[in-house]
Amino acid sequence: MTGNLRLLTDTLAAAKHAGRAALITYLPAGFPTVDDGIAAILATVDAGADVIEVGLPHSDPVLDGPVIQTADDIALRGGVRIADVLRTVREVHAATGKPVLVMSYWNPVSRYGVERFARELAEAGGAGCVLPDLPVSESGPWRRQAEAHGLATVFVVAPSSTDAHLAETAAAGSGFVYASALMGVTGARAAVDEAAAVLTARLRAVTDLPVCVGMGISDADQAAQVAGFADGVIVGSALVSTLLDTGDRAALARLTGELAAGVRA
């Protein structure tokens, strides 16, 4: 069975065709429980998410700020396993038909078995992986399996990346390029850094892949601002934070709806 890279590409193209950016939402699997996590993700899709990122919780999330660290912690203490992450992907894709990516640090994928993980993710209907701590230079084994199983390889680039790195990374990736809006870890910020627009423009010069921007985006205004120059707007911590603070899926849906309106503004 082949993965849903094509669906991801088509979804981003359709949003572009409609003259807007896609909304990409992130929630970790198993947070607060596996079933409640699935229900939360389904609520974001109902409220307008176009592409789903499912986080694979990790003991050492070095690129995440306190909000996602806390959610990962809750999920791991609840005993979340990779099988639960894959079930989350399967159920969300089956129920919505949307492209679903897994975001994971490299060690769990490597330890689970790169071929096995790629095969099972494709079987679950997954569209690919975002691997934030896997640089292109170490990514050969993953990319071979991703290609064999029809999965996207989404690399995260940052304002500090050189032009040569950007070109190399974009050439090695598929689906889209994840442009980090700022230098730093995940978490809401008061304003969108102007580095995001600059980085997006630099990427446009070296790739035809869609450019989606994430990190620090937390409300409709910021989403609208980023949608003005990017193909996709990625929101994670703000959604996780809403669930952490309120435990209320209605509040989560409300925020997602505002963000969905933002990318259409």
Added chain:
Amino acid sequence: METSHFFPAARGGLPTADGYFGGFGGQFVPQALVAAVDQVAAEYERAKADPAFVARLEDLLVHYVGRPSALTEVPRFAAHAGGARVFLKREDLNHTGSHKVNNAIGQALLAQRMGKTRVIAETGAGSHGVATATACALMGLSCTVYMGETDMRRQAVNVARMELLGAEVVPVTSGSRTLKDAINETFRDWVARTEDTHYLFGTVAGPHPFPAMIRDFQRVIGVEARRQLLERTGRLPDAAIACVGGGSNAIGLFHAFLDDPVRLVGCEAAGHGVTSGEHAASLSAGEPGVLHGSRSYVLQDDEGQIREAWSISAGLDYPGVGPEHAHLHESGRAEYRPVTDDEAMRAFRLLAVTEGIVPAIESAHALAGTLQVGAELGPDAVLLVNLSGRGDKDLDTASVHFGLEAAR
């Protein structure tokens, strides 16, 4: 001091250009850090080739650190080690009290070369934090040290020292609140601020070029000890023994003996025992995985989640180990044996009462290994041990462990 002796011999040329020692090492960092890590690698290559840098480093090692450090024979201790002759390489006598200063001075000079004004570091026992705070005070660099809350409690003396030296000590409250989490937090700081900040990593782990560069800065330990022992005894040791957490003092000792017929023995922290689940013996009981930027042996579950380590020694309390040690372990060139908390503390006290030297609890693991190796090799053996640090910082822990008056 002989010129340039801290730089590596050409042996095997490891690591490879992409930072691999056999199947271990590499550069598993987010793209946001690639440029910063590449800058460190490039600047280090330039620095090595720059006679002015080498001269400045050697001048500081001699006149500030106090190198070469002494080599002390310890016959009353050795009587408990099968009667072998035992020599201690006295890194505890360095300024700041441990081997960590060798690397801290080297990297602080490199930070200056790169035009960085701010240095960040992780610390476990506080030895690396103190060494870094010292080097930063000396060179006028701003210094922030991340330290697990648990470690701040058990190494309170070193926290005070860092603060006196002008460093900011930031408590880390995530995860196990020890060294692993302090490293996570330092990486989080760095990724947000590479422009003016150098991450002065403390051990031979992390992404390339840190394992090779820090080894080079620590290599002086073995180079000096090898020469000192030859002068004193006319022969090489039968075994060179060191404790291994991340492994910087051990690789610094081992490297000068790689081509010699000398057994290399690394002593890992076995905590309450390797079968107890409460230990830090990554090579004895871990498996290959990626942690903090390189592939090496790590303590992890079957799905790649990192396990919490345990050791009475905050400096060894780490679920990973440097990639060159993983390579030496797999190739069989070095052997790694677990030493429990109790074994280490017995050796700690034994050295104090037989020789008047209070070692760091980290180094006491090497001393416990020495008692074992001496018993195995018998009275004709000559053993070289790296006494990587002094025990002043550990007096509270030791007082409680031994039920001393001071703890009552």
